[in-house]
Amino acid sequence: MREPPSTRAPTRHDDRLIIHFDYDCFYAAVFEAENPVLKSLPLAVQQKHIIVTCNYEARRRGLHKLQLINEARMTCPDVIIVLGEDLTRFRNASKELYAFLKSFVWSQKAERLGFDEVFLDVTDIVDYNLDILNHNSLPDSFFHLGRSDPTLGFSYDASCFAGNTFPAASDENEPQPMFTSFPKTDSSEATDFDRLELRLRLGSHLAQYLRHQLEEQKGYTSTVGISTNKLLSKLVGNVNKPTNQTTLRPPYSPTSGNAKSNVLSFIDDHDIGQIPGIGCKLAHKLRNYVLGREPQFDEGLVWGGTKENVKARDVRLFPGMSSEVLNEVLKGPGSHKDTGVKVWGLLHGVDDTEVAKARSVPRQISIEDSYLRLDTLTQIHKELLMLTSSLIRRMHLDLTEPEDDGNVFDEDEGIKADTIDTSRRWLAHPRVLRLTTRPRPPVQADGTRSRSFKRISRSTTLPSFVFRLADSIETIAEKLVNEALLPLFRKLHPETSGWDLSLVNVAVTDMIETASDGKGGGGRDIGRMFRRQNEVLKEWKVIEQDMAPSPHGTDEQHKAEDRMEMISNDYENQHQLNTHKGSEDDLFYTQTTTVEDESQWDSDEVDSHIGNACNICGATMPSFAMIAHERFHLNPD
DNA sequence: GTGTGGTAG
DNA sequence: CGTTCTACCACAC
Numbered sequence: 001m002r003e004p005p006s007t008r009a010p011t012r013h014d015d016r017l018i019i020h021f022d023y024d025c026f027y028a029a030v031f032e033a034e035n036p037v038l039k040s041l042p043l044a045v046q047q048k049h050i051i052v053t054c055n056y057e058a059r060r061r062g063l064h065k066l067q068l069i070n071e072a073r074m075t076c077p078d079v080i081i082v083l084g085e086d087l088t089r090f091r092n093a094s095k096e097l098y099a100f101l102k103s104f105v106w107s108q109k110a111e112r113l114g115f116d117e118v119f120l121d122v123t124d125i126v127d128y129n130l131d132i133l134n135h136n137s138l139p140d141s142f143f144h145l146g147r148s149d150p151t152l153g154f155s156y157d158a159s160c161f162a163g164n165t166f167p168a169a170s171d172e173n174e175p176q177p178m179f180t181s182f183p184k185t186d187s188s189e190a191t192d193f194d195r196l197e198l199r200l201r202l203g204s205h206l207a208q209y210l211r212h213q214l215e216e217q218k219g220y221t222s223t224v225g226i227s228t229n230k231l232l233s234k235l236v237g238n239v240n241k242p243t244n245q246t247t248l249r250p251p252y253s254p255t256s257g258n259a260k261s262n263v264l265s266f267i268d269d270h271d272i273g274q275i276p277g278i279g280c281k282l283a284h285k286l287r288n289y290v291l292g293r294e295p296q297f298d299e300g301l302v303w304g305g306t307k308e309n310v311k312a313r314d315v316r317l318f319p320g321m322s323s324e325v326l327n328e329v330l331k332g333p334g335s336h337k338d339t340g341v342k343v344w345g346l347l348h349g350v351d352d353t354e355v356a357k358a359r360s361v362p363r364q365i366s367i368e369d370s371y372l373r374l375d376t377l378t379q380i381h382k383e384l385l386m387l388t389s390s391l392i393r394r395m396h397l398d399l400t401e402p403e404d405d406g407n408v409f410d411e412d413e414g415i416k417a418d419t420i421d422t423s424r425r426w427l428a429h430p431r432v433l434r435l436t437t438r439p440r441p442p443v444q445a446d447g448t449r450s451r452s453f454k455r456i457s458r459s460t461t462l463p464s465f466v467f468r469l470a471d472s473i474e475t476i477a478e479k480l481v482n483e484a485l486l487p488l489f490r491k492l493h494p495e496t497s498g499w500d501l502s503l504v505n506v507a508v509t510d511m512i513e514t515a516s517d518g519k520g521g522g523g524r525d526i527g528r529m530f531r532r533q534n535e536v537l538k539e540w541k542v543i544e545q546d547m548a549p550s551p552h553g554t555d556e557q558h559k560a561e562d563r564m565e566m567i568s569n570d571y572e573n574q575h576q577l578n579t580h581k582g583s584e585d586d587l588f589y590t591q592t593t594t595v596e597d598e599s600q601w602d603s604d605e606v607d608s609h610i611g612n613a614c615n616i617c618g619a620t621m622p623s624f625a626m627i628a629h630e631r632f633h634l635n636p637d
Numbered sequence: 638g639t640g641t642g643g644t645a646g
Numbered sequence: 647c648g649t650t651c652t653a654c655c656a657c658a659c
Binding site: 047048049050052066085087113114115333334335336337362363364365366367368369370453503505507 | 648649650651652653654655656657658
């Protein structure tokens with residue numbers, strides 16, 4: 001009777017509507033989009049010695065992911081194999097599709113997971129449409145995609161789901177609880193159920209619309225899941241693939257009658273390792289626990305045949321199971337504090353993590369390569385140079401934007417051919433440079449190779465000369481290798497020789513955003529942002545941005561504005577959109593001087609005699625006061 | 638603040 | 647069990 005609260009099912013929160021996109025065989029689709037002839041042919045993408053993915057025509061002929069090249073050629077001699085080791089085209093396509101999907105959401109909540117998955121939180125759009133739904137004519141509904149333009153949207157039938165559902169729609173004459181006309185009741189239980197049902201229906205129609213737009217306008221098909229959180233929407237999408245969508249249908253909680261929660265029956269059938277958030281380490285610990293850890297080490301005891309598969313229900317219903325037990329079972333080096341609580345939630349389909357808001361800049365950029373053998377300083381130097389050059393290029397691509405305001409004109413007498421674009425400005429300055437290697441473990445005396453394929457790393461402050469836009473990438477890279485990376489390498493490998501590296505990674509992290517608004521920047525703490533900006537930036541200029549377009553625009557303009565209203569400042573977009581029309585942000589900051597010597601800002605003490613002028617009101621004050629002062633202008637409350 | 642580990646595609 | 651090239655988070659120091 002008196003179960004501790006933690007052994008009961010955690011509380012579900014089903015008031016959101018989350019759509020999960022997974023582009024079908026993405027790498028192959030990118031090549032198909034570039035060359036549509038490939039669509040009808042068996043196509044495989046190669047990295048090193050394996051097929052990393054292949055299109056469905058190739059799969060029909062027996063190929064699959066992560067297959068060896070030789071094996072693939074034997075299975076399907078006429079397969080077209082393209083090299084996909086350079087990720088640039090995939091990254092660009094991924095950003096383009098992401099920007100496209102994001103342009104539909106109002107909340108800015110659009111999260112990319114890898115190159116080929118996107119979560120959208122469309123709760124606000126769906127609830128908006130839910131509230132204006134005519135319950136007496138559900139089949140003739142209109143889905144509004146913009147708040148201000150009532151013509152922007154599409155017709156749909158709100159009396160049913162679009163696409164597949166889980167469980168599948170009962171084919172026979174339905175005990176369907178829903179009708180073409182929707183009764184409003186005051187019974188709270190019925191209302192909650194009805195509202196969830198409708199929310200999911202609307203979400204399924206929006207998902208179908210977006211899927212079709214993605215295919216028609218961008219040429220990519222996708223597999224989509226619709227539910228109330230990231231876990232469920234991602235998992236349920238897998239039920240019908242490819243080029244399809246699935247909505248997890250109610251009831252999500254056991255009803256007062258006898259109906260079981262569809263969430264539980266859905267999750268229960270999954271192998272423990274299939275649940276996002278439960279990786280191989282956690283899955284291993286969970287299997288050991290429910291199968292019994294001891295029998296592994298007792299010689300005689302073979303545990304009841306081979307029950308290799310442990311399902312979510314096996315863990316959830318294991319005698320005595322609770323979040324506390326899971327916390328104990330799953331703790332250890334590398335595990336997080338409340339892993340058990342998190343996993344206990346996942347086993348019940350509970351996942352309260354938010355869809356991350358679109359960020360203006362990535363948190364880190366890293367470039368790595370793997371090697372059969374890397375053991376001379378000459379080779380190291382050469383590889384570091386290549387990696388660093390790529391890294392600088394990525395930094396320019398992802399961390400700068402065109403300076404399209406009053407020109408930073410070149411007063412120099414002519415521009416050198418190998419200089420890079422100086423008419424750009426930095427959106428963020430990484431503070432830290434990190435070098436990571438993976439040493440190949442030495443062969444041991446007993447002949448067996450030790451299996452520690454671990455990475456080791458050292459980091460340092462990123463020198464500010466990498467931000468000089470006038471210098472060539474090669475110049476910067478060489479300087480960075482000599483002055484920072486080789487010292488880090490010596491720290492990492494004090495031995496003068498004898499190392500054998502299988503991997504080298506160079507990364508910049510700890511982005512200090514030079515962004516403008518607290519909104520498009522991804523909801524960072526503004527005060528912290530300014531504090532950190534003041535660590536590296538000396539002088540700021542505040543500029544009035546053109547305000548919103550005229551209120552008497554055409555329909556086309558309105559549609560564009562509706563679509564554009566939330567895509568203001570995302571780094572994915574910077575390269576596709578060079579104008580920001582209709583942004584709600586009225587201020588942004590332009591860096592005019594980069595401090596060459598950062599050390600003067602390193603101290604905890606802020607030099608109070610260094611004055612900054614506010615370009616809004618003209619006031620002059622010390623840097624530390626500018627923090628609060630600028631916040632004052634940003635936030636009139 | 639630095640380095641490691643886990644998870645994910 | 648590993649394979650490739652990332653990116654992000656959180657813990658322990």
